[in-house]
Amino acid sequence: MAGTIVTITSGKGGVGKTTTTANIGVALARSGQRVVCLDADIGLRNLDVVMGLEDRIVYDLIDVIEGRARLLQALVKDKRMPDLNLLPAAQERDKSAITDKQMCKLCDDLKKDFDWVLIDSPAGIETGFKNSVAPADQIIVVVTPEVSSVRDADRVVGLVEAMEKLAPKLVINRLRPAMINRGEMLDVPDILEILAIELLGIVPEDEAVITSTNKGTPVAMEDRSMSGAAYLRVARRMMGEDVPIPIMSESSGLLDRFSRWFKR
Amino acid sequence: MNVLRRLLGKSDIEYSAQTAKTRLTTAIAQDRSECSAATLDMIKQTVVEAVSKHVEVDDECVRLSIAREGETNYVVANIPIVNGRRLRNQSRRESIVRRGTCTTRAVLSANAK
Numbered sequence: 001m002a003g004t005i006v007t008i009t010s011g012k013g014g015v016g017k018t019t020t021t022a023n024i025g026v027a028l029a030r031s032g033q034r035v036v037c038l039d040a041d042i043g044l045r046n047l048d049v050v051m052g053l054e055d056r057i058v059y060d061l062i063d064v065i066e067g068r069a070r071l072l073q074a075l076v077k078d079k080r081m082p083d084l085n086l087l088p089a090a091q092e093r094d095k096s097a098i099t100d101k102q103m104c105k106l107c108d109d110l111k112k113d114f115d116w117v118l119i120d121s122p123a124g125i126e127t128g129f130k131n132s133v134a135p136a137d138q139i140i141v142v143v144t145p146e147v148s149s150v151r152d153a154d155r156v157v158g159l160v161e162a163m164e165k166l167a168p169k170l171v172i173n174r175l176r177p178a179m180i181n182r183g184e185m186l187d188v189p190d191i192l193e194i195l196a197i198e199l200l201g202i203v204p205e206d207e208a209v210i211t212s213t214n215k216g217t218p219v220a221m222e223d224r225s226m227s228g229a230a231y232l233r234v235a236r237r238m239m240g241e242d243v244p245i246p247i248m249s250e251s252s253g254l255l256d257r258f259s260r261w262f263k264r
Numbered sequence: 265m266n267v268l269r270r271l272l273g274k275s276d277i278e279y280s281a282q283t284a285k286t287r288l289t290t291a292i293a294q295d296r297s298e299c300s301a302a303t304l305d306m307i308k309q310t311v312v313e314a315v316s317k318h319v320e321v322d323d324e325c326v327r328l329s330i331a332r333e334g335e336t337n338y339v340v341a342n343i344p345i346v347n348g349r350r351l352r353n354q355s356r357r358e359s360i361v362r363r364g365t366c367t368t369r370a371v372l373s374a375n376a377k
Contacts, residue, residue, distance in 0.1 A: 182279070
């Protein structure tokens with residue numbers, strides 16, 4: 001059975017698309033799924049560095065598209081998790097270097113041998129974004145609980161719907177429960193009411209993400225962090241399991257605990 | 265919003281999350297309606313002209329905005345009309361200065377989907 005192509009996008013930059021792509025890839029591979037993480041951010045590649053595979057790149061996706069390398073030569077196999085692979089972006093070119101048709105053809109080839117092709121879309125809504133969304137069977141929109149991120153995500157949802165793709169699903173990243181309890185951060189129901197798309201998962205703000213990027217070991221590889229656990233749950237939902245979204249909370253004052261009780 | 269805070273009398277503080285939600289909803293309604301400020305201005309002029317044919321309006325106080333209710337965006341026009349009827353013992357000058365409280369709500373739905 002052919003694999004599924006999932007594009008991870010957001011509109012706004014810096015909200016966690018690359019981190020989410022890397023960690024969902026790791027989480028799926030941990031469950032025995034054959035995964036390719038594809039970096040579509042040509043010219044500003046980062047998926048390689050987040051996955052800790054930056055020193056193993058020989059060829060990139062433009063080499064494959066332009067016929068200088070075969071797909072197998074360009075794919076970087078993660079030695080820590082053999083089911084996990086990376087197809088890196090080119091660093092010297094820019095997003096106009098390929099067309100959406102070329103992306104679709106590349107992904108169709110990948111689909112034959114892998115269960116999941118996860119495309120890390122660049123920020124923005126221009127060529128790079130369009131090329132990333134064109135081949136997608138499913139789309140994940142990553143958002144942080146901030147005004148600018150939600151506004152841009154809404155635009156992206158509108159564009160995706162105009163491209164006649166299936167309604168995207170939402171990952172809310174960098175949630176801070178203490179700020180929500182103080183009424184200083186947009187809450188999950190507020191974001192869902194505005195964007196009106198299905199929630200796939202919530203990832204809390206977690207310093208472990210920074211240290212994991214420093215080391216090149218995505219959080220979902222180790223069972224030590226809240227964010228890692230959240231990505232593992234997202235992967236399970238993507239595989240069809242019904243995993244409830246836990247209530248995020250941080251230990252806070254008595255008043256906050258009481259008020260949380262009232263809210264439920 | 266937060267029951268306990270309300271009970272303890274903290275409800276007069278507007279929490280920034282609430283402000284964010286309000287501002288976002290308005291900004292997104294505008295984005296989705298594809299109604300730029302220039303377009304709104306043209307709609308305003310057209311509406312004021314049309315209403316002025318039937319009643320006298322206070323065109324300096326006319327306000328247009330985009331609002332959202334459920335799935336639909338609305339152009340909402342608040343058009344103060346000059347109250348022509350004089351109160352007893354009120355001079356004509358006073359009755360013009362005292363603006364009418366009627367508003368004419370012009371509702372044009374735009375496709376929000």
